[in-house]
Every structure is written in C-alpha cells, then in structure tokens.
Amino acid sequence: MAILTAVQRLCRDEKLPREKIVFVSGIGCSSRFPHYMNAYGFHGLHGRALPVAEGIKMARPDLNVFVNTGDGDCCSIGAGHWIHAIRYNMNMTVMLHDNQVYGLTKKQASPTSPIGLKSNTTPRGSYLDAMDPLNITLAGANVSFVAQAPDWIPELLYEIIALGFRHRGFSFIRILQRCPEFVPTMLDPWMQDPDNLRLLDHEDGIRLSPNLARTYRNQEAHDPANIDRARELASGNDGVPIGILYRNESVPCYEDVLKPDGLMPPEIVGGRLEAEFDKYTVKPAE
Amino acid sequence: MAENERRRPPSPSAQAAETLAEHVVEIVSDSGEGAQKCGQSFATIAARMGNGIWTVEIIPAEIQPPARSVAGASGNRVRLGSGPITNGGDAADLVVAFNEQVLLGRIAANELGPGCIVLLESKWEEDRDPAIVASYKKVRDELLEGGYRVCEIPMEAECLNHVADARRGKNMFVLGLLCRIYSMELGLALEQVALTFAKKGDAVIAPNQRLVEAGWEWAEANLDIRFQIPATPATETQLVMNGNTALGLGVMASGMQVCAMYPITPATSASHYLSDVFQAVGGVVHQAEDEIAACTFAIGASYAGKCAVTITSGPGYSLKQEGIGLAVMAEIPLVVINVQRGGPSTGQPTKAEQGDLLSACFGSHGDDPKVVLAVSDIEDCFYSVIAARKIAETFNTVVVLLSDASLATGQQPFRRPDFDTHWLAPPVDQSPIAGDAMPYDWDLQTGLAQRIVPGQPGGVHCLTGLAHDRSSHIVYDPEKNQEGMRSRSLKLASLQKTLKTPPVVGDQEGELLIVGWGGTKGAIQEAVERVRADGHRVGSMHLRFIQPMASGIKDAMQRFGKVMTIENNWCDSLDDEMIDEENRRYSSLALLLRARCLVDIDCWGETKGQPLRPGSIEQVIRAKLS
Numbered sequence: 001m002a003i004l005t006a007v008q009r010l011c012r013d014e015k016l017p018r019e020k021i022v023f024v025s026g027i028g029c030s031s032r033f034p035h036y037m038n039a040y041g042f043h044g045l046h047g048r049a050l051p052v053a054e055g056i057k058m059a060r061p062d063l064n065v066f067v068n069t070g071d072g073d074c075c076s077i078g079a080g081h082w083i084h085a086i087r088y089n090m091n092m093t094v095m096l097h098d099n100q101v102y103g104l105t106k107k108q109a110s111p112t113s114p115i116g117l118k119s120n121t122t123p124r125g126s127y128l129d130a131m132d133p134l135n136i137t138l139a140g141a142n143v144s145f146v147a148q149a150p151d152w153i154p155e156l157l158y159e160i161i162a163l164g165f166r167h168r169g170f171s172f173i174r175i176l177q178r179c180p181e182f183v184p185t186m187l188d189p190w191m192q193d194p195d196n197l198r199l200l201d202h203e204d205g206i207r208l209s210p211n212l213a214r215t216y217r218n219q220e221a222h223d224p225a226n227i228d229r230a231r232e233l234a235s236g237n238d239g240v241p242i243g244i245l246y247r248n249e250s251v252p253c254y255e256d257v258l259k260p261d262g263l264m265p266p267e268i269v270g271g272r273l274e275a276e277f278d279k280y281t282v283k284p285a286e
Numbered sequence: 287m288a289e290n291e292r293r294r295p296p297s298p299s300a301q302a303a304e305t306l307a308e309h310v311v312e313i314v315s316d317s318g319e320g321a322q323k324c325g326q327s328f329a330t331i332a333a334r335m336g337n338g339i340w341t342v343e344i345i346p347a348e349i350q351p352p353a354r355s356v357a358g359a360s361g362n363r364v365r366l367g368s369g370p371i372t373n374g375g376d377a378a379d380l381v382v383a384f385n386e387q388v389l390l391g392r393i394a395a396n397e398l399g400p401g402c403i404v405l406l407e408s409k410w411e412e413d414r415d416p417a418i419v420a421s422y423k424k425v426r427d428e429l430l431e432g433g434y435r436v437c438e439i440p441m442e443a444e445c446l447n448h449v450a451d452a453r454r455g456k457n458m459f460v461l462g463l464l465c466r467i468y469s470m471e472l473g474l475a476l477e478q479v480a481l482t483f484a485k486k487g488d489a490v491i492a493p494n495q496r497l498v499e500a501g502w503e504w505a506e507a508n509l510d511i512r513f514q515i516p517a518t519p520a521t522e523t524q525l526v527m528n529g530n531t532a533l534g535l536g537v538m539a540s541g542m543q544v545c546a547m548y549p550i551t552p553a554t555s556a557s558h559y560l561s562d563v564f565q566a567v568g569g570v571v572h573q574a575e576d577e578i579a580a581c582t583f584a585i586g587a588s589y590a591g592k593c594a595v596t597i598t599s600g601p602g603y604s605l606k607q608e609g610i611g612l613a614v615m616a617e618i619p620l621v622v623i624n625v626q627r628g629g630p631s632t633g634q635p636t637k638a639e640q641g642d643l644l645s646a647c648f649g650s651h652g653d654d655p656k657v658v659l660a661v662s663d664i665e666d667c668f669y670s671v672i673a674a675r676k677i678a679e680t681f682n683t684v685v686v687l688l689s690d691a692s693l694a695t696g697q698q699p700f701r702r703p704d705f706d707t708h709w710l711a712p713p714v715d716q717s718p719i720a721g722d723a724m725p726y727d728w729d730l731q732t733g734l735a736q737r738i739v740p741g742q743p744g745g746v747h748c749l750t751g752l753a754h755d756r757s758s759h760i761v762y763d764p765e766k767n768q769e770g771m772r773s774r775s776l777k778l779a780s781l782q783k784t785l786k787t788p789p790v791v792g793d794q795e796g797e798l799l800i801v802g803w804g805g806t807k808g809a810i811q812e813a814v815e816r817v818r819a820d821g822h823r824v825g826s827m828h829l830r831f832i833q834p835m836a837s838g839i840k841d842a843m844q845r846f847g848k849v850m851t852i853e854n855n856w857c858d859s860l861d862d863e864m865i866d867e868e869n870r871r872y873s874s875l876a877l878l879l880r881a882r883c884l885v886d887i888d889c890w891g892e893t894k895g896q897p898l899r900p901g902s903i904e905q906v907i908r909a910k911l912s
Contacts, residue, residue, distance in 0.1 A: 019743045024586070034748045035760070040740040041748030042589055044582065045612050051579035055586020055594065056740070058570060059544055060714075063590065063740055084575040263543060263592075263714075264568040266707040272566045273539055273705055280525040282699060284336040284517070 002151040003095065003175060004036055006158040007066070010165060011039070021064045024053040026078060028104050029179075030070035030097035047077030050085040050094070054254075057090045061255050064165075065092040071112040072102050075131055079111075086140030088254040089170045095161065096133055096172065099179035100186060107182040117183070134234035134245060137172045138227065144169035144251040146230065147244045151177045152191050156199075156242060159206050163244060169251055176240070190240055194218070198233065200243030303469050303512035308338075308367030310375045310399070311468075313460060314392060315384035316353045317346045317360040320457030323482070324382075325362020326697065328464050331478050332364065333526045333699045335470055336517030338371035339364060340808070341528075342897060343695035344392075345636040354418070359388035363397075366468075368516050372663065372808025374696070376901035378402055380467075380511075382460050384441070385410060386425035395896070403511060404429055405463070407456070408438035437509065439463070444504055448496050458494045462501025469514040472502055523702040529667040529693035533623060534559035536671025537595055538567050539703075541711030542621065544587035544594035546572045546580040551635040552691040553599040553625035577602040581609030581622070588618050589749065591714035591739035593675050595621040600629045600642050604649070610684050611650035612751045614774065617726065617735065619678035619685075621671070626690040626804075628895050637895030638692035640804050640854040643874035646686045647833045653771060655778045656684040658833040662807035665700035666830070667693060672709045679711065681777045682737055688832075690854070692897040693805045719745035724756045726770070733776030778834045787838030788827050795845035796823025797911055801887075802852050803829045803875050806898050810852050813903035822911055832878070840883040850888035850910060851876040854898055857889045 011021060021039035025031035027046035034041025040063075044052050053067045074082050074096050085094070101119065102108040108121040112133065116125040137146050145167040149160040157175070164171035178187050190196050194215050200222040201208045208219065218239050222229060224247040233241040264272075311328070315321035322343060329339045342363040351358030365375040377399030383389045384407050392398055410422035429436050445452035445459050458479065465475045476495045483490045505511075527535075533556045537545060545564060547557040561571045574580035577598060584594035598606060603624045613620040628634030629641045646658045657677055661670045667689060674685040719738055725747045727735045735756075738745040747758045753767045754760055761767060790799065792814045802810045807828045814826045827842060829835065843849045857873035858865040872880065876889035890906045892898060 017743070018746055019741055022590070022740050023748070035750070037748075038746060040746050042586070042616075043748055043750040043752065044585070044616070045608055045751060048578060048582040048609070048612075051574065051582040052586035052589070054572075054579075055544065055546065055583035055588075056590040057586075058572060058583070059587035059592040059594070060590040060740065080575055081579055084579070258570050258572070259565075262568050263541070263711075266710055269538070269541070269567045269710060270705040270707070272563075273535070275566075276535060276538070276563060277525055277702055280527045280531070281702060282330060282333045282524045282526045284334065284520045284524075 002154055002157055003097065003177070004033070006154065006161050007037070009158055010162050013162070014165065016064055020062065021066070022056055023066045023068060024049050024056065025068045026070075026073040028070035028073045028102075029099075030068050031073060033068035047073055048081065049073065050078060050081040053092055054085065054088060054090050057092055058255055058258070061091070067092055067094040069094065069096055071096065071098045071100060071110040071133070075111040075133055083136075083140055086137055086170055086172070087142045089142045089144050089251050090254050091168050091170070093161070093165045093171045094173065096174045097177045098133065098174050099177045099183065100130070101179055101183045103179050103182055114186075132234065133174050135231060138231050138234055138246060142251050143246065144248050145171040146246040147171070147173045148241055149173055149175050150190070150197070150242055151175055153212070153242070155209065155212065156206065160243065163206065167247060168249065169253055196239055198239035198241050200233070200241055200245070202244070204247070205244040303514035305514050305516065307515070308365065308371065308375070309379045309468070309513060309515060310363060310365045310377065311464065312344070312361060312363045312378045312381045312392065312397070313457075314344060314359050314361035314381065314388040315457070316355075316388065317351050317358050319360070319384050319453060321361035321384065324457035324461050325364050327461055327478055327482055329362070329364045329366070329697055330526050331465060331470050331475050332366040332468070333524065334474055334478070336519045337366045337515055338369050339366045339526070339697065339699060340371040340374055341365075341697040342374040342692060345695070347636060354385050354387040356387055356391040359391050361388070366515055368518055371698075373812060373900060374692070374897050376899045381405070382464070383407065384456060386422050389425060389429075398434065401433055401435065403435045403437065405437050405439055407441045409440060409442045411438070437511070439504070444500060445497060448500050449493050455493070455497045458497035459501040459504075462498035463505045465498070466502045466505035467509065467511050467513060469512065472499070475502075520699075524699040525702050526697055526699045527664065528695050528697045529661070529664050529689055530556035530625065530695070531559050532664050532667035533597070533671055533689065534563070536668040538564060538569065539668070539705070539709045540672045540675040541709065542595050542675050543569045543592045544572065544584060545569065545597065546574050546583040546587070546594060547597045548574050548577045548580045548602060550577075550599045550602045552627055552694040553597050553602070553623070555694065556597050556623070556625065577605035578609060581606035582612075584620055585609055585613050585618055588613070588620050589616075589739070591741070593619045593621065593679050593711055595623060595671070595675075597623040597625070599625050599627045601632060603642060603645065607645075607650040610656065610686075611652065611654045613684045614650070614654040614656050615751045616749045617682040617774070618749070619682055621674045621678050621685050621687065623671070623687045623689065625694045626688060628691070628893065634895045636691060638690055638805070638854060638897050639893055639895065640688075640690055640806070640874070641856070641893070642688065643803070643832060643855070644877070646688055647878070653775070655775050656686060656833070657681070657778070657781060658686045658688065658831075660688040660804040660830060660832055661693060662804055662828055662830065663700075664693065664696065664698040668703065670830075675711060677781065679737070681734065681781055683777055688804060690805045714739060714741070716741045718743040725749060725758045726754065726756045726773070728756065728769070728773035732780040733773040734780065735773075782834035782836065785831055785834065785836035787836050787842070788829055790825040790827050790842050792818055792825040793823040794825060796825060797847050798822075798824045798907065799843055799846035799849045800824065800826040800852055800907065801829065801849065801875065801879065802826065803832060804854070806852060806854055809898045809900045809903055812900040813907055816900065816904050817907050817911070824907060824911070829875070832875070835878075835882060839879070840885060843883060843885050843887075848888065848910060849885055850890060851879065852898065852903055852906065853889065853891040854893070855891045856893050857891045
C-alpha cells in the first residue's frame with residue numbers, strides 16, 4: 001500500500017498521461033501491482049517481467065515503463081533476466097518488492113530469506129545465507145542506478161522512487177517490504193531501532209528533511225558516483241543503507257544504441273526490399 | 287566396366303554433349319574448403335541458364351572437424367533439370383570429392399547412384415603419409431570395383447599454376463570444371479563469380495575468375511564427359527535463395543519491426559540475415575539472453591503495438607512454450623518461426639526432420655488454441671511470414687510457422703515478388719478509445735475483440751495471463767473462465783471459415799491419396815507422378831494450415847480407396863514384430879487427421895536426418911498399392 005501511494009503520487013507529480021504509463025509484472029504478491037494502477041499494465045509470467053518490459057521499451061520508447069517484481073520473481077526464477085536487464089540498461093524503473101519470503105504460494109524460503117528462517121520448505125530453518133540483490137546489481141555490467149528504500153518511511157520511499165524514475169536508464173530500487181501474513185515481524189529490528197538504518201544524504205542524491213535527520217542519526221554523506229563505497233554500504237556492515245547507492249548517467253541505454261527508427265513509409269520499405277531482391281535476382285540467359 | 291580416367295591420354299574436346307533431362311551433382315570437401323560455395327554458385331549459374339534447381343546442403347556435425355574425416359564432409363548437392371525441380375532427388379549422378387574420406391559417408395548413406403561419376407582430387411596418391419596413400423588407393427579401387435567411374439584430377443596442382451593457396455582456390459577450379467562438363471556459358475560463370483565476391487573487390491574476384499577459367503580449360507583438354515541439360519527459358523525474373531533468407535525477407539516485407547532471437551541451429555542464419563538488413567526498414571534484431579527472454583521480449587513489443595517475431599528451432603521452441611501460452615491467453619499477436627531440426631532433445635542440429643508438429647499444436651500447458659502453418663518450399667517461406675503476421679494481428683493470437691532444416695539451407699528459384707504495400711503492418715493505433723471499450727470485448731460469433739494498445743487514451747487496462755473477464759479483471763467465477771476459453775477457441779473456427787480446401791494434385795479420385803505437409807511437398811508430388819505414369823490412380827494433398835485445418839479434407843479422402851501420410855518424422859511400422867494396430871504410434875499428421883476425420887489413415891515416415899527422396903516415397907506408394 002505504501003508503494004502504491006508513492007507511485008500514484010509520482011505519476012501525478014510528474015504529470016504522466018495515464019495512457020503513456022505501463023506497469024509490467026511477473027507473478028507473486030508484488031506482481032498484482034499493475035492491477036491497482038489506473039494505467040496500462042501487463043501481468044505476465046513468473047520471473048519474466050523484465051524481458052516483457054524490455055520488448056515494450058524497445059518497441060515504444062515513448063512509454064514510461066515501470067516493473068514490479070518480487071524477491072522470488074526477480075532473484076530466483078528471473079535471475080538470468082535480471083542480470084542481463086542491468087546490462088541492457090533500458091530506461092525503466094524497477095521496484096523489487098523484497099519481503100524475503102514467498103507469499104503467494106504461502107510461505108516458502110526465498111533467495112533473500114535470512115539463514116534460519118523457518119518456512120514450509122525449510123521447517124528446520126533455511127540452510128543458506130541470503131542473496132544480496134544490491135551487491136549483485138552493483139556488480140552487473142553497465143549498472144547505472146541502484147537504490148534501497150523502506151516501505152515504512154513514506155517520504156523516503158517517494159523520493160527514492162522519484163529519483164529512480166527521473167534517472168535515464170535501468171533504475172533498480174530494492175524496497176524493503178513487510179509481509180504481514182507470513183513473516184510479520186521479520187523487519188521489526190530495522191523498523192523499531194532507527195540506528196539500524198544508515199540513511200544516505202547527498203546533494204546529488206536524497207536530501208534528508210530536518211525531521212528525518214533528527215530521527216535517523218545514523219547518516220552518511222554518500223556520493224552516488226562512488227561505486228566502491230556503494231558496494232561497501234550494500235554489504236551492510238554499518239547498518240542497512242537507505243537511499244541512492246549508485247548512479248551513473250553516462251551508461252548508454254540499449255534502446256538508444258540499437259536505435260530503432262520506427263516504421264518506415266511503405267515506399268521506403270518497398271525500395272529497400274527491392275534492393276535486397278536485386279542481390280538474389282537471376283535473369284535467365286538471353 | 288568402369289575405367290580409370292587417369293590412365294587415359296587427354297581426349298580432344300570436340301565430343302558432343304549427352305543431352306539429359308536432369309542430373310544430381312554433389313561437391314564434397316573438408317569443412318572450410320569451399321565446396322558449399324562452389325555448389326551454390328554452380329546452382330545459381332544453372333538457374334541463370336534457365337534450368338530448374340534445388341540444392342541441399344551437406345553439413346558437418348562439428349564446427350571444426352578434423353581434415354579428411356567422414357564426419358567432416360561438407361558440401362552441396364545440386365539437382366538441376368530442364369523443368370522446375372522441387373526436391374533434392376534421389377542418388378547423385380556425379381560427385382566431386384576433395385578427398386576420398388569425405389566420400390565414405392555419402393557411400394554409406396546410399397547417396398551415390400549406380401554408375402555415378404566421381405571426380406576425385408588425385409594429390410593424395412603422392413602424399414608423404416603412406417597411410418593416406420593407402421587409404422586413397424583403397425577407396426579409389428573399391429569405387430572402381432563398385433562400378434563407379436572415377437576420374438582422378440590433380441586439382442590442387444593445377445590451381446598452383448594460378449594462385450599461391452590452392453586449398454582455398456580449388457572450389458573455383460571445380461566450378462569451372464563443372465560448368466564445362468554441363469555446357470554452361472563461361473561468361474555467365476565469370477559474371478557469377480564477380481557477383482559472389484562483389485563485396486571483397488577486384489583483388490579477390492580476379493584470381494577466382496582465373497581459377498574458374500583454369501578449371502574450364504582443364505576439362506576442355508582432359509575430360510570427355512559432356513552433358514547438356516536444355517533449359518526451359520523462364521519468362522520472368524526470378525530470385526534464388528535459401529529458405530532462411532526467404533524467411534528473413536518475409537519478416538522485412540511483413541512490416542514487423544522487432545525480431546527477438548537466441549542462436550540455435552538451423553534457425554540462426556535467418557536472424558543473421560535479418561541482423562544485417564532489418565535496420566534498413568526500421569527493424570531491430572534483439573539477441574536475448576535465452577529463448578524464454580526472446581519470446582517474452584517479442585510479446586512485450588507486440589503488446590506495445592508492433593507485431594514481433596521470434597525465430598528458433600526445436601529445443602528453443604520448447605522453452606518458448608511458456609511465453610506462447612501467455613500470448614494466447616493475453617491475446618497478444620505473435621509470430622513464432624520454428625525451423626525444425628532432428629530431435630528430440632538436442633537431437634541432430636543440422637539435420638532435417640518434421641518432428642515438432644504436435645508440440646506446435648499442443649505444446650504449451652492448458653488449452654491454448656493457436657494457428658500452425660507449415661511452409662512447403664522456398665517461395666512459401668517468404669509469403670507465409672507475411673500471412674502469419676496478418677493472421678496474428680487479425681486474430682490477436684500466436685501463429686507458429688514451421689519450416690525445417692532442409693528448407694533452411696536449400697536453394698530454389700521462384701518468381702521475383704512485386705512489392706505490395708498491403709503486406710505491411712499498419713502504424714500503431716494511438717487513437718482514443720471511445721466509451722467503455724474493454725480489452726476482451728469478445729464477439730459472441732467470432733471470439734474476436736478489439737485490440738487496444740498502450741498510448742490509446744481511454745483504453746487503459748491491465749492484461750493478464752490469469753483467467754480474466756472481458757475487462758481483464760482476474761476472475762474466479764467458473765462461468766467467466768468458460769466464456770474466455772470459448773472465445774479463444776472460437777477464433778480458430780473463425781479463421782477456419784476463411785480457408786480454402788487444399789487442392790488434390792494428380793488423380794482426383796482413385797486408389798490412394800497421399801497427404802503431406804511442409805518441405806516434403808516436391809518429393810511427394812514427384813513420386814506420385816512416377817506411379818501415375820504406370821497407370822495407377824493416385825493423388826496427393828499438401829497441407830499448409832495444420833491448425834485450424836481447412837474443411838473438405840475428409841471429402842477428398844473419401845474419394846480414394848486408401849489414404850496415407852508421408853512425413854519426415856517417426857511412425858511405428860506394422861512390419862515390426864512388436865507393433866500392432868493397438869500399440870502403433872502414428873506419424874504426427876496421421877494422428878491429427880485420424881482424430882479429425884475418423885478415417886483409417888496409414889502413414890510412413892523416416893528419421894534419417896535427410897530430406898525424403900522421391901525414390902523412397904515411390905517404393906512406399908507401390909507397396910501400399912500392391
């Protein structure tokens with residue numbers, strides 16, 4: 001609900017015509033999101049939101065494309081697409097709704113579940129360390145925008161999604177989202193003790209409001225251009241980073257590199273086709 | 287009794303050429319020695335002379351096979367004739383071999399006809415390696431004993447008189463040799479060489495032309511083999527290309543703008559071709575990270591208003607099934623081209639088979655009615671893509687286009703198309719949607735609904751692969767799911783009403799009707815004609831639309847005493863001790879036709895990785911008639 005509110009506000013503030021917006025999702029609780037927006041939406045297959053979104057963006061660069069995906073959808077079944085989507089760096093805003101558990105199939109471990117989480121598939125506690133979506137994204141070729149946002153600080157959530165939207169390229173935002181049904185208390189330590197979060201403040205990133213600055217004392221002036229520090233922050237030794245970890249405006253977008261010129265007028269298509277025919281034309285000997 | 291040409295004195299060239307109706311010529315070499323280019327050029331020259339041609343590529347299974355190996359045989363078969371040629375024919379009448387090893391596989395596969403002429407590179411007899419010399423002599427002598435006529439030709443030595451690297455020039459020497467043997471025009475051959483190497487410039491063209499002339503002159507001075515295949519002059523300009531190029535051109539001509547693919551043999555060359563030319567008409571080729579992404583990328587592009595195509599082969603098609611189901615459910619137009627190869631699993635990547643018919647019709651999960659079209663020759667590859675795009679966009683569904691490995695690489699001339707603006711897709715509709723239009727406002731009669739695409743004011747909705755109602759809301763109501771299923775299914779019936787009954791070729795009623803589909807058309811029709819020539823009353827019918835199937839097929843079957851399908855896929859033989867009527871597994875089309883028409887249909891198929899030969903089909907038909 002917090003994400004929905006933030007995104008609805010963003011669409012209003014940016015004055016996006018609703019017909020020029022497409023929300024794309026895969027399968028999971030996160031992926032119902034497009035149904036709740038009064039815009040175009042595509043609710044497809046488990047793990048396949050990103051390639052669908054890429055196809056839309058390639059065909060129609062004029063559309064504003066958002067992707068809503070979950071920790072299972074993006075980091076598990078869709079992991080291959082995710083790694084490559086970073087590399088394509090198409091201009092879209094990707095929200096990873098990470099609640100660290102499979103919710104739609106009623107509580108199984110996800111790749112981001114903490115070790116020891118008891119679930120239907122890990123009744124004795126999950127065996128493996130959690131995957132870190134931020135570091136993986138930061139390690140990707142052509143990475144251009146990485147951020148992390150909590151769903152319980154609406155002001156920050158909005159600011160971060162807005163910066164992601166305004167960034168031209170593949171904006172990856174991991175949203176720490178609570179699952180009230182299956183792991184309702186999992187994020188409590190981060191919610192209840194503000195010092196566990198490390199808020200990133202920078203003139204090129206999020207500017208913390210006085211109110212937030214007072215509440216969250218664990219702050220850092222982090223320059224989003226600094227990828228080495230972004231990686232250190234992502235590993236979380238100084239608290240859970242909230243804000244823009246990395247941004248690079250100079251990474252080319254795939255849709256700009258391939259440069260689809262769009263539909264040519266029939267006479268041009270006809271002419272180019274005839275030129276191709278010429279290459280294979282055989283005129284009988286006289 | 288055959289003789290060894292090498293021991294003959296050079297014969298004068300004045301000998302008259304023997305006139306033939308047709309001949310099958312093969313050129314085989316180690317991979318990389320250019321036999322394929324030689325064959326393609328020879329075929330094109332023949333086509334320019336006005337002959338009918340059909341080529342079949344001989345492709346090694348490995349990328350870099352060892353030299354002088356059976357597995358490494360690479361080359362081209364060219365069947366040329368006075369009239370139109372519709373298939374690769376039976377066994378070869380003349381073979382050019384760059385070494386004796388590459389012949390062994392062809393002999394084992396019965397590709398050399400009785401009395402076949404073998405033009406053999408002779409340098410191996412003087413090789414430094416005694417094992418090679420022994421192998422060469424052994425194969426040569428066995429060929430002679432087997433009744434073949436062997437002409438040993440010092441190809442490389444002759445080439446060295448003209449160029450420094452004979453291994454790369456031999457193919458053009460052989461081209462000249464063949465042009466002389468088959469009484470082609472030398473000027474035409476030289477012109478073709480110039481066209482072939484046009485991109486590389488004069489520095490490459492000139493020595494290759496010199497080699498062609500050298501081959502010609504050598505044949506003139508040393509060979510007494512002269513054939514002439516009189517041409518039936520074509521009255522119209524033609525194109526000569528292979529099926530994959532024709533598919534690529536069809537994509538260009540259809541107005542589609544996005545092709546998403548993942549490399550797989552034998553489909554890849556179609557996307558290679560498109561990668562080169564698609565941009566010229568505003569198109570994009572996206573090489574995705576996998577087949578699933580290629581399919582869903584295409585779905586995204588189509589959803590956004592531009593019909594997209596994804597091109598693949600069997601194993602890739604399996605991976606795309608998930609996306610295909612989604613496109614059917616969400617009613618998004620999509621063209622999926624499957625250039626079939628031998629299967630199952632990774633099977634025989636470079637070999638011909640028609641094994642994917644049933645997975646094309648029923649492969650995805652649940653009931654996902656989609657259109658399945660099969661192409662039967664090179665020209666059909668071009669026009670069927672245009673038709674597939676139109677059907678996909680008219681019916682908002684998936685059209686699967688089945689080609690196969692033999693069509694992918696086989697060349698054939700066809701009438702040069704006249705560009706028609708109606709081939710192209712219309713621009714993306716961005717006009718406002720009036721009133722309360724719904725994305726699935728299914729027409730009760732046809733199942734069709736208006737296509738609404740992003741950017742259209744007033745039309746916003748969220749498509750879903752989940753069961754949905756007319757507004758695209760997710761539904762749990764059983765009646766609404768039933769309505770959606772009915773509507774999607776009705777679309778096939780609506781398309782079916784527009785289809786014409788496929789014609790029966792040959793006798794319109796009689797003893798036996800042969801039904802086929804895909805790339806076997808030419809071989810089947812030729813076999814039927816051979817049998818009809820003996821007075822048998824046989825007809826053949828070739829299906830282009832497999833799903834839905836046109837009406838009238840059952841009526842046609844009932845005009846014949848027996849019906850059987852001929853397919854390049856598996857069926858159990860009743861001659862097998864283990865097989866009876868109750869456990870027999872039928873060929874794919876036979877199974878579909880039996881279910882649809884309730885007619886007792888027999889079948890015959892082969893999975894040897896080769897296109898079906900008219901001679902084999904003829905034998906099957908004769909056995910069925912007896």
